[in-house]
Amino acid sequence: MTKSNLLLAALGRLFCLAPLRTSFELGVDSHVNLRVISKEIVSAISAFIFATTVAYASEPAETSIHAQNNAEAPTNSPLKGQPQNQSPALNQAQASNQKLGDSPTVQFHAWGGSAQVNGYIQWVGQQVSDQYNITLNHVKLADTSDAVSRVLAEKAAGNNNQGSVNLIWINGENFAAMKRHDLLLKDWANSIPNFALTNPSRNPAMTTDFGIATDGQEAPWGKASMVFYYNNQFVENPPLNIHELLAFAKQYPGRFTYPLPNDYLGISFLKYAAIALNQDHQDLLYKPVTDTALAKITPALYEYLDVLHPLMYKQGDYMLRQASQLQRLMGTGELLLAFSFTAAEIPSAVNRFDLPKSIRTYAMEDGSLANVHFIGITYNTENIAAAKQVVNFLLSPQAQAKKQQLAVWGDDSVLDFSMLTAHDKALFKPISHHDSALNKEKTLPLFAEPHSSWTDAIRQAWFDRYGERF
Amino acid sequence: MSVLISVHSRTQWLRNMTLFQRITLSVRALLILLLSLPVLAGLVGVVLPAFGYFPALDAHNFTFDVFGRLFAIDGMGKMMLLSFFTGLIATLLSVASAFLLLAVFYHSSYLNKIQTWLSPLLVLPHAAAAIALLFVLSPSGFFSSIVTNVSNILSSIGVSDAISVDGASTLLPPTWAFPYDSYGISIIIALALKELPFVFLMAVSVMSQPQIKRKFDGYFKSATALGYSPVTVFFKAIFPIVYPQVRLPLLAVLAYATANVEIPLLSGPNNPPTLAVAVVQWFNHVDLSMRFQASSAALLQVAVTLVAISVWIVGEKVAKHAQARFYSNGHRHTGQTLSAIVAYAIVAIYTLLILSIIISTLLWSFATFWQFPAFLPEGLTLLHWQTTLAALAEPFNNTVLLAVLVSGFSVIVATLALEAESLNGNSGNIGGNRHKSKPSSYFNGWAGALLSVTLFLPLLVPGVAFLYGLVWFQLAYFNEAVWFHLFISHLVYVLPYVFISLAVAYRKFDPRYIQVAYGMGKTPWQVFVKIKLPLLFAPMLVAFALGLAISFSQYLPTLLSTGGRIATVTTEAVAAASGSSARLTAVYVIVQTLMPLLGFILAWWLPTICFNPMGRYTLLQTRKSKL
Structure with a gap:
C-alpha cells in the first residue's frame, strides 16, 4: 500500500488549491487572499514533504511489522476480515469515503514526548490508512492543555464545524476542563462497536475519569x-x-x-x-x-x-x-x-x-x-465518522494487543478479556514470555x-x- | 589634623601606584562584593518573609505569627536537636580523631602515608560519600553480609542459633536500624567520615609552613630532650599553636555539619528529618504560602548553627581553662599508650570503612544480580556503565563548563586580590597572623579583617538560609539568566576555597625573587607576569583543581539557582540515589569521584611540563628509569 497512498494523499492536498485559486481571481480583496493562498501553498507543500518523508521513513518499520505478522500468521489471518463485521454505519462511512475517492484527514492531538508512543501512533496511522483510507495526522503536543485552549479559542471565534483538533488524548484535569466548556462531542463513545469489549457495566473505570462521569464524551484508550x-x-x-x-x-x-x-x-x-x-x-x-x-x-x-x-x-x-x-x-x-x-x-x-x-x-x-486514559472527539470535528472509525480501530483487539507489547509501548489494554474470542485473546500473548511479567490474561476488577x-x-x-x- | 594627613598620604599613595596595582586593588574590592552581596541579599530575601513580609503573596505586614505557627508544628524541637547534635558530635569526632592522629603519627613515617591516603577523600563530594556509605551500612550491605555469614557459620557448627524467620531467612538481610536511624547516627558517621580528612589536611598544611615547621621541630627536639614523649609534646607544645590557625575552617566545618542537606537527605531519618531538610521541603512545596514557614525555619537554622558555634567556642574556653594546669604539670607521658591505641583503632576503622566503600561501590557498578549474603555478585556486566554514560553526556558537559568558568574566574580574582595584599610587601593575611600587619598599611587593618570575615561568610551562613533568598532576588530581577545565577551561586562557594588555597602559596613565596626583580627596575606588572605567575603556576593549578572539585560537588546551589533546568552530575547523582537502581547509583558515585580526581591529577601533571624547562626532561627520565 502505503507509499503510493500517502503520495496520493499529498497530491490530493495540492489539488485542493484549485478552488481557492478561482476565488482569488474573483475576489475583490486580493491582498488578503494572497496571504491565504501563500499560506495554503506552504501548508500543502509541507504536507507533501511530510507525507513523502513518512512514506519513505516508514518503510523499514513496515518490513519489521511484516516480519512480525508472519510470525503471528495463524492468529493474524482471521483479523483481515475484521472490518467486515463492523457496524453498518461505520461501513457506510468507509464506503462513502471510497466512493468519493478522497481520504478524510483526522488530526490526532496527542502528547509527543515518548518515542514509543509516537512510533505506535505512526503504526496506527498506517493501519487506518490501509484499512479505511483515513489519513491520521499526529500533532505532537508538549502539553495537552495547549490543544484544549486551542479548541476553546476556536469555540470563542465561532469555528463550530471545522476544528483543527479532531481526536485528543486526555484524562483528569484536561477532560474536566473540556467537559465543563462543552468542547467535546457528546454521547458518541457508546456507539463505538469495540467499546462494548471494555465491558463498561463491570468496569466503572471505563466510564469515570478521576471521579467525573465521561457521559460518552470520551472512549478509554489505555490504562495503568x-x-x-x-x-x-x-x-x-x-x-x-x-x-x-x-x-x-x-x-x-x-x-x-x-x-x-x-x-x-x-x-x-x-x-x-x-x-x-x-x-x-x-x-x-x-x-x-x-x-x-x-x-x-x-x-x-x-x-x-x-x-x-x-x-x-x-x-x-x-x-x-x-x-x-x-x-x-x-x-x-x-x-x-x-x-x-x-x-x-x-x-x-x-x-x-x-x-x-x-x-x-x-x-x-x-x-x-x-488510572485510565481516554480519547475524546472535539465538538467541532468536520468528519465525525472518520474520527469514530479511528477510535474504533484504537479499541480493536489488534491495536490494543500491539500497544500492550513491551517492545512497542507496554501500555495496558482496556479490553475485558472475558469479552474476547479465543483468537483475539491469543493476540495478547506476549511474544516472549517473561516469568516476572504480569499475566494479563486474567481479568480482575478495577x-x-x-x-x-x-x-x-x-x-x-x-x-x-x-x-x-x- | 592627623586624619587629614592620613587621607593626604593615602591619596598620595594611590597616585604613586601603577595601573596594574590599581586593578589589583579594585579586584580585591570586587572579591569582597562578590562574596558578601549574594549572601547578604539572600539573607534579606529570607528574613523578610520570615517576618511575614512577602509582597508577591500579598503579605505586607511584619508579624511574629510565622514563628508562632512554626513552633506549633509537631516535632519542631526534635528537628532542631537532630541538626544540632549530629553536627556537633560529627565535628567533635572528626576534630578529635584528626588531632589524635597528628599527635601519634607526627614525626613518624606514617604521617606522609596517611596524608597521601586521605587527600583523595577530600575531593569526594558529600553526596557521593553519603550514597557510598549506604552501600556499606544498609541491611543488605557489606557489614551486614559479614555478620550474617559469621552467624550462619556459627549456627552451622552449632555454636549459636540461627536468627531465622520462617526457615529460609538466613538469605534475607536483617532488619537493623541503619541507615535512616532516628538518632541520626548514620548522619554522624557520614559527616565524620567526610570531615576527618579535611580537618587533618588543614592542620597538616598549617604545620608544614616553613617558619612554623622550623619552630615545631625546635620545640620537639628540646621537649624530647627533657624527656617528654612525642604525644605529650604534641598536646602540650604544638596543639596550642596549631589550633588557633585552623579555628575558622573548623567553625566552617561545624556550620556546614549542622546545616547541610545532602547527607541527612540521603541517610537521615524522616520522622522528622533534620531542620535543614525540612526547610528544603517547605521551600519546594507547591503551596507557595509554605514559603513563610520555610523562611522562618531557615532563620531558625541560622540560630541553631549559631548556637552550635557558640557552644563550640564556650567549649574551647572551658577546655583552655581546664588545660592550664595540664600544660605545666610536668607529666612526661600523659596518655601515651591510650592515644596510640585509639589512633591505631581510628586508622583501622577508617581504612576498613573506606576500603569496603570503594570495593562495594565498584562491585555494584558492574554487578549483575547480587544475592544478599554473598560477598560477590553473580556476574559482572558493563550494562550500567553504558546506560549511565549515555545519560550523563549533557550533565557532564554542563558540570565541566560551569566548573571551569567558575574556578578559572576565581583563580584570576583570587590571584589579583592577593597581589593587592602584597602591595605593601606583606604577603597574605588571613586567619591568625593579623598581628603582623603594620599600622602604616591601610588594607591590612580593618579591610584585612573584613576580607577574612567575608571569605568565611558563605561557609558560616547555612546555605539553606541564604540560597532561597538569593534565588528569590534572581527570579525577581533577571529570571532568564540561568547560567549567570548558577555561576554566582557556585562562585560564592568556590572563591573562598580558591583564595585560601592560593593565600597559603603566596605566604610561602620567597620574597627575595621579587626584591631582586624590583632592584633591577622591573614594574609590578613585569614582576607579576615574569616571576610570580611561572613560580606560582603549580599552586594556582591546585587552587583551580580545588575550585573544580568544589563546583562539581555543589548540590543545593545548582538545584535552586536553576530550578532544575540545568542538570549537573551531582544533581543527577542525588536524583539517582533515590532512584530504583543501586547499580546506576554506584556508577554515578564513581563518576562523581573521578571527575575532581582527574582535575587534581592534571594539576599535579601540568606544572611538570609547563613553565618548567626541566620538567619534561625529568618526567621522561623518571619514566625511563622506571622502565
Whole structure:
C-alpha cells in the first residue's frame, strides 16, 4: 500500500488549491487572499514533504511489522476480515469515503514526548490508512492543555464545524476542563462497536475519569493499574486483598512499606486502601469530598494503618520519599512485597539485574486502582465518522494487543478479556514470555480513581494523624 | 589634623601606584562584593518573609505569627536537636580523631602515608560519600553480609542459633536500624567520615609552613630532650599553636555539619528529618504560602548553627581553662599508650570503612544480580556503565563548563586580590597572623579583617538560609539568566576555597625573587607576569583543581539557582540515589569521584611540563628509569 497512498494523499492536498485559486481571481480583496493562498501553498507543500518523508521513513518499520505478522500468521489471518463485521454505519462511512475517492484527514492531538508512543501512533496511522483510507495526522503536543485552549479559542471565534483538533488524548484535569466548556462531542463513545469489549457495566473505570462521569464524551484508550510484585524465593502465597496484606505484614514484619503520601505511588496506595476498606460506601469516594464523607471514610483507613505501620520497614518510622526506592529495596531483599503503577517496568528491571529473577507480578483480587486514559472527539470535528472509525480501530483487539507489547509501548489494554474470542485473546500473548511479567490474561476488577478532590483530603488526613514527615 | 594627613598620604599613595596595582586593588574590592552581596541579599530575601513580609503573596505586614505557627508544628524541637547534635558530635569526632592522629603519627613515617591516603577523600563530594556509605551500612550491605555469614557459620557448627524467620531467612538481610536511624547516627558517621580528612589536611598544611615547621621541630627536639614523649609534646607544645590557625575552617566545618542537606537527605531519618531538610521541603512545596514557614525555619537554622558555634567556642574556653594546669604539670607521658591505641583503632576503622566503600561501590557498578549474603555478585556486566554514560553526556558537559568558568574566574580574582595584599610587601593575611600587619598599611587593618570575615561568610551562613533568598532576588530581577545565577551561586562557594588555597602559596613565596626583580627596575606588572605567575603556576593549578572539585560537588546551589533546568552530575547523582537502581547509583558515585580526581591529577601533571624547562626532561627520565 502505503507509499503510493500517502503520495496520493499529498497530491490530493495540492489539488485542493484549485478552488481557492478561482476565488482569488474573483475576489475583490486580493491582498488578503494572497496571504491565504501563500499560506495554503506552504501548508500543502509541507504536507507533501511530510507525507513523502513518512512514506519513505516508514518503510523499514513496515518490513519489521511484516516480519512480525508472519510470525503471528495463524492468529493474524482471521483479523483481515475484521472490518467486515463492523457496524453498518461505520461501513457506510468507509464506503462513502471510497466512493468519493478522497481520504478524510483526522488530526490526532496527542502528547509527543515518548518515542514509543509516537512510533505506535505512526503504526496506527498506517493501519487506518490501509484499512479505511483515513489519513491520521499526529500533532505532537508538549502539553495537552495547549490543544484544549486551542479548541476553546476556536469555540470563542465561532469555528463550530471545522476544528483543527479532531481526536485528543486526555484524562483528569484536561477532560474536566473540556467537559465543563462543552468542547467535546457528546454521547458518541457508546456507539463505538469495540467499546462494548471494555465491558463498561463491570468496569466503572471505563466510564469515570478521576471521579467525573465521561457521559460518552470520551472512549478509554489505555490504562495503568496498580500491580503488586513479590519475591517468590521467600514468599509462596502473596496477599491477594487488603486484609491478606495485613496478615502478610504480620508474617514477614519489616518486609513491606509504602512511600510517603507526597509521592504519587504513596497516595495511590492510600486511595487503594481507602476504597478497598470502605466497600459499603465506596460511592462517597466518587463524589466531591465533604467533611462528613471524609469522616466516614477515614476511620477504617486509620484503623488499618495503625496496625500496619509498626509491621512495616523500619517499623514505619522511616518511610520512603520516592516510589522508586521500593524497587531498590526489593532488589536487595530488604522488602519482599512492593507495588507499582507500570507493570512493564518490573520485567525490564529484572533484565537489568535490579530485581531478582524470582520476582513475580500480580494484581490484587479485591481490585486494583486503575488510572485510565481516554480519547475524546472535539465538538467541532468536520468528519465525525472518520474520527469514530479511528477510535474504533484504537479499541480493536489488534491495536490494543500491539500497544500492550513491551517492545512497542507496554501500555495496558482496556479490553475485558472475558469479552474476547479465543483468537483475539491469543493476540495478547506476549511474544516472549517473561516469568516476572504480569499475566494479563486474567481479568480482575478495577477501582476507578476517586474524585480528584479526595487526593488532597486523604493526604492531609494522613499527615494530620501520622505527623509531618518529609 | 592627623586624619587629614592620613587621607593626604593615602591619596598620595594611590597616585604613586601603577595601573596594574590599581586593578589589583579594585579586584580585591570586587572579591569582597562578590562574596558578601549574594549572601547578604539572600539573607534579606529570607528574613523578610520570615517576618511575614512577602509582597508577591500579598503579605505586607511584619508579624511574629510565622514563628508562632512554626513552633506549633509537631516535632519542631526534635528537628532542631537532630541538626544540632549530629553536627556537633560529627565535628567533635572528626576534630578529635584528626588531632589524635597528628599527635601519634607526627614525626613518624606514617604521617606522609596517611596524608597521601586521605587527600583523595577530600575531593569526594558529600553526596557521593553519603550514597557510598549506604552501600556499606544498609541491611543488605557489606557489614551486614559479614555478620550474617559469621552467624550462619556459627549456627552451622552449632555454636549459636540461627536468627531465622520462617526457615529460609538466613538469605534475607536483617532488619537493623541503619541507615535512616532516628538518632541520626548514620548522619554522624557520614559527616565524620567526610570531615576527618579535611580537618587533618588543614592542620597538616598549617604545620608544614616553613617558619612554623622550623619552630615545631625546635620545640620537639628540646621537649624530647627533657624527656617528654612525642604525644605529650604534641598536646602540650604544638596543639596550642596549631589550633588557633585552623579555628575558622573548623567553625566552617561545624556550620556546614549542622546545616547541610545532602547527607541527612540521603541517610537521615524522616520522622522528622533534620531542620535543614525540612526547610528544603517547605521551600519546594507547591503551596507557595509554605514559603513563610520555610523562611522562618531557615532563620531558625541560622540560630541553631549559631548556637552550635557558640557552644563550640564556650567549649574551647572551658577546655583552655581546664588545660592550664595540664600544660605545666610536668607529666612526661600523659596518655601515651591510650592515644596510640585509639589512633591505631581510628586508622583501622577508617581504612576498613573506606576500603569496603570503594570495593562495594565498584562491585555494584558492574554487578549483575547480587544475592544478599554473598560477598560477590553473580556476574559482572558493563550494562550500567553504558546506560549511565549515555545519560550523563549533557550533565557532564554542563558540570565541566560551569566548573571551569567558575574556578578559572576565581583563580584570576583570587590571584589579583592577593597581589593587592602584597602591595605593601606583606604577603597574605588571613586567619591568625593579623598581628603582623603594620599600622602604616591601610588594607591590612580593618579591610584585612573584613576580607577574612567575608571569605568565611558563605561557609558560616547555612546555605539553606541564604540560597532561597538569593534565588528569590534572581527570579525577581533577571529570571532568564540561568547560567549567570548558577555561576554566582557556585562562585560564592568556590572563591573562598580558591583564595585560601592560593593565600597559603603566596605566604610561602620567597620574597627575595621579587626584591631582586624590583632592584633591577622591573614594574609590578613585569614582576607579576615574569616571576610570580611561572613560580606560582603549580599552586594556582591546585587552587583551580580545588575550585573544580568544589563546583562539581555543589548540590543545593545548582538545584535552586536553576530550578532544575540545568542538570549537573551531582544533581543527577542525588536524583539517582533515590532512584530504583543501586547499580546506576554506584556508577554515578564513581563518576562523581573521578571527575575532581582527574582535575587534581592534571594539576599535579601540568606544572611538570609547563613553565618548567626541566620538567619534561625529568618526567621522561623518571619514566625511563622506571622502565
